[in-house]
Amino acid sequence: VIISDINNPFFTALVRGIEDVAQAAGFSVVLCNSDEDVKKEAAYISAVVSERMAGVIISPASERSTDLDLLLQTRTPVVTIDRSVRGVHVDSVCVDNAHGAEVATGHLLSGGYERVACITGPRRATTASQRLKGYQRAYRGAGLAVDPQLVRHADFREKGGYEAMASLLAMPEPPGAVFVSNNLMTVGALECLADMRITIPDEVGIVGFDDIPWAQLIRPSLSVVKQPTYEVGQTAGHLLTQRIAQPDRPPLTVTLSTTLSIAASSTPPALVAAK
Amino acid sequence: VIISDINNPFFTALVRGIEDVAQAAGFSVVLCNSDEDVKKEAAYISAVVSERMAGVIISPASERSTDLDLLLQTRTPVVTIDRSVRGVHVDSVCVDNAHGAEVATGHLLSGGYERVACITGPRRATTASQRLKGYQRAYRGAGLAVDPQLVRHADFREKGGYEAMASLLAMPEPPGAVFVSNNLMTVGALECLADMRITIPDEVGIVGFDDIPWAQLIRPSLSVVKQPTYEVGQTAGHLLTQRIAQPDRPPLTVTLSTTLSIAASSTPPALVAAK
DNA sequence: TTGTAAGCGTTATCAC
DNA sequence: GTGATAACGCTTACAA
Numbered sequence: 001v002i003i004s005d006i007n008n009p010f011f012t013a014l015v016r017g018i019e020d021v022a023q024a025a026g027f028s029v030v031l032c033n034s035d036e037d038v039k040k041e042a043a044y045i046s047a048v049v050s051e052r053m054a055g056v057i058i059s060p061a062s063e064r065s066t067d068l069d070l071l072l073q074t075r076t077p078v079v080t081i082d083r084s085v086r087g088v089h090v091d092s093v094c095v096d097n098a099h100g101a102e103v104a105t106g107h108l109l110s111g112g113y114e115r116v117a118c119i120t121g122p123r124r125a126t127t128a129s130q131r132l133k134g135y136q137r138a139y140r141g142a143g144l145a146v147d148p149q150l151v152r153h154a155d156f157r158e159k160g161g162y163e164a165m166a167s168l169l170a171m172p173e174p175p176g177a178v179f180v181s182n183n184l185m186t187v188g189a190l191e192c193l194a195d196m197r198i199t200i201p202d203e204v205g206i207v208g209f210d211d212i213p214w215a216q217l218i219r220p221s222l223s224v225v226k227q228p229t230y231e232v233g234q235t236a237g238h239l240l241t242q243r244i245a246q247p248d249r250p251p252l253t254v255t256l257s258t259t260l261s262i263a264a265s266s267t268p269p270a271l272v273a274a275k
Numbered sequence: 276v277i278i279s280d281i282n283n284p285f286f287t288a289l290v291r292g293i294e295d296v297a298q299a300a301g302f303s304v305v306l307c308n309s310d311e312d313v314k315k316e317a318a319y320i321s322a323v324v325s326e327r328m329a330g331v332i333i334s335p336a337s338e339r340s341t342d343l344d345l346l347l348q349t350r351t352p353v354v355t356i357d358r359s360v361r362g363v364h365v366d367s368v369c370v371d372n373a374h375g376a377e378v379a380t381g382h383l384l385s386g387g388y389e390r391v392a393c394i395t396g397p398r399r400a401t402t403a404s405q406r407l408k409g410y411q412r413a414y415r416g417a418g419l420a421v422d423p424q425l426v427r428h429a430d431f432r433e434k435g436g437y438e439a440m441a442s443l444l445a446m447p448e449p450p451g452a453v454f455v456s457n458n459l460m461t462v463g464a465l466e467c468l469a470d471m472r473i474t475i476p477d478e479v480g481i482v483g484f485d486d487i488p489w490a491q492l493i494r495p496s497l498s499v500v501k502q503p504t505y506e507v508g509q510t511a512g513h514l515l516t517q518r519i520a521q522p523d524r525p526p527l528t529v530t531l532s533t534t535l536s537i538a539a540s541s542t543p544p545a546l547v548a549a550k
Numbered sequence: 551t552t553g554t555a556a557g558c559g560t561t562a563t564c565a566c
Numbered sequence: 567g568t569g570a571t572a573a574c575g576c577t578t579a580c581a582a
Contacts (some may be wrong), residue, residue: 006287006306015281021309022318023315028322031281033294040298045304050446065572087556123574124455155360158489191573194491214433216469217493 002044004083005032005156008184009213010229011059014081018057025241027054032226036122036156038065049074055240060085062124064121077243081236083126084253092253093232094252098126100225100258101134102141104207105121107223108177108266109142113205117150117175119164119185125156131181131209133163150175153184163190169196169245177266183212201268208259222263228256277319277333279358279400280431283459284488285504286334289356292508300516305512311397311431313340324349329542330515337399339526352518358401358513359528366455366514367528368507372402375500376409377416379482380454382498383541384417388452388480394439394464395456400431406456406484425450430458436463437450444471452480452541458487462499469490472475476543482535503531 001018003011019029024171030053034041039198041061045134048056055077060066063086071078072088103114108116118135121128132151139146152168154160160181168175186208190200198204200220208224215222236256243249276293278286295303305328309316316336323331324345330352335341346353347363354366393410396403407426414421427443429435436455438440440463443450455461461483465475473479475483475495483499490497510529518524 006290007284009282009284012281012287012378015308027299029307030322031308032304033306035294038509043303047305062572062576104373124572187492190492191489210487214487214493215468217462218489219492219494 002032002034002041002056003031004034004036004059004061006031006035006043007182008156008182008205010183010210010227011082011230014233014236016057017230017235018237019233021234021237021241025237027241029165036061037123038062039237046068049076050090051217055079057236057240058079060126061083061130063126064124073167075247077240077247079236079240079243081232089251091236091243091251093239093256094253095256095258096226096231097130097258098134098137099223100209100227100260101131101181102140103134103258103260104134104209104223104225105138107262108179108205108207109138109144109262111175111176111205111266111268113268115147115150115173115175115177116205117152117168117169117178118181119152119154119161119178119189120181121154121156121185123153127219128153128156134237135179142241147151153265155184157187158184158188158191162192163188165192169193169198174247175204177207179209181209183208183210183224186224187212190218190222200265205268207266223263223266224261225258226261227258230246232256276304277307277309277316277323277331278317279309279311279334279336279457279494280433281306281310283457285458285485285502286357287317288504289508289511291336291511292505293512294508296516300512302516309336315338316341317345320345330354330519332356332511332515333529334358335401338401338404339399342392345528349463350522352387352515352522354511354515354518356507366511366518368511368514368531368535369401369528370502370507370531372405372533373412374407375484375502375535376406376454376456377533378409378533379415379484379498379500380410380413382454382535382537383391383454383482384413384419386452386480386541386543388543390422390425390450390452391451391480392427393444393456394427394429394436394443394460395451396429396431396460397513398428403431403456405450410454410456431457432458433459433463433466436460437467438463440467441466441471444468444473450479452482454482454484456484458483458499461499462487465497477539480541480543482541484539492496498538498541500533500535501536502533508529 032044038061057079059082091256152164156163307319332354334357395407427439429439
């Protein structure tokens with residue numbers, strides 16, 4: 001398994017799903033961390049080939065620069081997870097990123113928030129662009145125009161979320177709410193808001209994408225787009241074991257559903273009372 | 276690298292330290308998750324040997340049942356990390372577990388808390404017994420007798436911490452404070468206290484061992500024994516690359532220092548005022 | 551027509 | 567300073 005960030009609990013939870021399926025099928029699971037770096041990723045891909053691994057599940061660091069050719073040439077079974085790679089047709093497990101982002105953004109817009117911003121990931125990651133697309137779709141659905149100044153591309157890490165939030169707050173007209181497209185950046189954004197003494201959800205509303213471990217301990221409670229993380233891992237494990245058994249079966253793309261979990265961070269008492 | 280719990284951010288942070296050193300030395304790092312299970316661990320150890328890995332860094336699932344003989348026989352370089360194995364003399368990196376636990380417990384006792392309990396890990400893990408030893412030492416240092424009923428052995432996981440806390444609270448004379456010997460169990464204990472509507476630090480004080488990611492977002496802020504996690508990983512990486520270069524150098528044991536970080540969860544306003 | 555997917559070329563960045 | 571390559575935007579092709 002080649003994942004793009006070992007410090008992200010989303011990816012380690014995925015691994016648990018993969019492990020449980022793979023070990024039941026008699027395989028051992030080894031994990032490599034590409035750290036969102038295509039060079040490290042390429043080194044691990046060639047290691048997978050030279051070590052003659054039975055198959056690989058990968059969350060590609062880049063939709064364009066991740067090179068799976070070596071795996072395809074050696075007929076090494078591959079499943080992409082969480083993200084996909086342009087132009088290659090292999091087994092793939094994703095979630096409905098655009099839809100989840102659209103629902104989350106629509107929830108903020110219909111809750112009365114104005115100037116809803118978006119902090120998304122690097123352009124090279126399909127999840128970042130799909131979630132941005134959903135954000136834009138929600139604006140259009142509400143009959144509003146997207147202000148490109150309200151969109152930030154950060155690096156899917158805590159620090160990136162913090163800095164993007166700080167840059168949004170420094171605007172002449174800061175946003176009234178923000179949709180953050182991954183869990184670590186949501187943590188960073190929350191830390192920035194806390195440092196700036198901005199109250200959630202009154203002054204700024206926030207919805208994240210993907211759950212945060214021990215979110216129950218965070219106050220105010222956090223609204224998030226929940227992913228079926230463990231099931232995504234299980235599904236990838238099943239697809240890979242099937243592919244190993246039947247190398248010539250046509251590739252499948254499985255898309256699992258997200259759900260919006262509404263909590264305190266996106267339901268402003270002031271705005272509710274004003275209605 | 277064979278770690279005992281991939282869902283514990285402590286171990287994934289360790290891995291980052293290992294990776295940075297190993298990759299600078301030209302090695303690739305692959306990770307296996309033993310899941311605190313000696314059978315899975317044994318399978319990964321034999322995989323390390325049959326794949327002819329250059330060396331292995333392992334956090335042993337058990338001080339007695341973890342079997343490193345296969346590695347020693349094949350002269351595979353080994354470094355144990357976080358924990359050690361009885362009777363085997365290999366390179367090892369640990370922290371001053373007993374001392375950290377003693378300082379944490381002493382802090383609770385001297386803060387005026389009575390009946391300070393301890394939630395520690397499974398007996399098979401050296402970290403669990405060393406931290407329990409430090410807890411007991413703090414009691415003796417304060418001239419008090421340890422009540423064995425206040426000690427719980429759980430499984431180093433969130434759920435185990437929750438259940439241990441619940442069982443402590445169900446006692447006729449529940450504890451006034453608790454020292455929890457790992458981060459995930461601390462999260463579980465905090466969740467239990469929140470569910471029971473018990474206020475921290477007034478009704479119950481709490482100190483954890485090892486940091487929790489995004490602890491800043493948790494209210495009240497959490498007192499913890501901080502470990503130099505990344506440095507532990509780096510040190511293990513250095514020991515392993517040195518061992519690979521000089522296979523006959525005598526084994527080293529490196530012990531790094533912990534520090535107590537005092538926050539709101541262990542400083543009761545009521546007790547302070549009463550002084 | 552609109553949205554999605556692929557191909558190409560320019561810019562920017564990093565390593566040597 | 568120079569070469570390699572990743573990032574990104576634009577354009578085109580195809581499909582709903």
